[in-house]
Amino acid sequence: MKTPFARMSDDLMNQNSHLNQLLVLPSQRDHYQGVLNASIVLVEYGNYQCPQCREVHQLIQEIQQHFSSEFPEENWLCVVFRHFIDEHLAYPQVQKAAEVAEAAAAQGQFWQMHDMLFTHQEALDDGYLVEYANRLGLDISQFLQDLSKQVHIDRINQDIQSGIQSGVTIAPALFINGIRYRDRWNVEQLMAAITTASY
Template identity: 65%
Template sequence: MSYDRDYSPLSVLPSTQDHINGVLNAAIVLVLYGDYQSSQSADVYRLLKVVQQQLSVSFGANYACFIFRHFLQRQIHPQAQHAAEAAEAAAVQGQFWQMHDILFTHSQELGNGYLVEYANRLGLDIYQFLQDLSKQTHADRINQDIEGGLNSGVTTAPALFINGIRYRDRWNMEQLMAVITAVNH
């Protein structure tokens, strides 16, 4: 297993400033740096949702915490910036995780028309949503996530940290569960 405690520590510790699914004092804290236009980020996100559900069933609802941070690869994913801004605009309206799920479900349909459609589907205030997008209101937040990722040694998305240490093994349920079990014992 590739889980080296001396290599690639998370430079920005999880905090209430993050998008959190769970509680920060959970036994296992998963931090994913991802890009909404990356099919691999979408696959890893879906895998982590299953892992989190399994951990919840096995150990209780507050055993694992999942945090998402943006790590856009603008050079190869031109729609990633607007998608990240859409997620942040939804967050302001209390719907980050709902938009997050939609964006990863439709990672190849991220044009402006689609983003507005997703916002409509969630019942967001469309005027506010469009204002946030047009003014790039949340660009600084996204850039802070990217900077934190770079400071943690992230060069590409997806990148996962388990309890602050970079995970570098295969993206499958067996490997992830083995590492999580080892981390907590």
């Protein structure tokens, strides 16, 4: 029979492993590139104003390019993006930028807007956001209506909630095949982790 201390340390171990696992698995409701049954599924929790999120975005783009040239015929990699906004962040436009991405998604342009928001991370004031929608050829009246009525707030909050359930407290957070990635944010380390996960 286990002592209370042994039971407590077991509980802590279970909690820690629980915090390393993605509890809400990728599905059709997510924004994803690739196929959901790919050998490697990367799930990123991020937001458009965090500088480290932009660095992770660039890392993931490099990795996508590597795999598409290495395995052009195969569905080897799937990338999923979920919004994660920490309420303590001092980023004034972080919520609006997420809504803009979702308003673009409603018109079939999520990934185009996603890339644009990261590319122009230092220019996310309202006027710029409308300009990006214009550049993508979105229906501007529909776009503005979505923003003014905040029709995508629930969708964004679902992403945030799914992150909290998996122990995410701050962005960026990355899961490789459902396991939290906690090594250094560079291409070599990330590629090594992906290669290990693929076996």
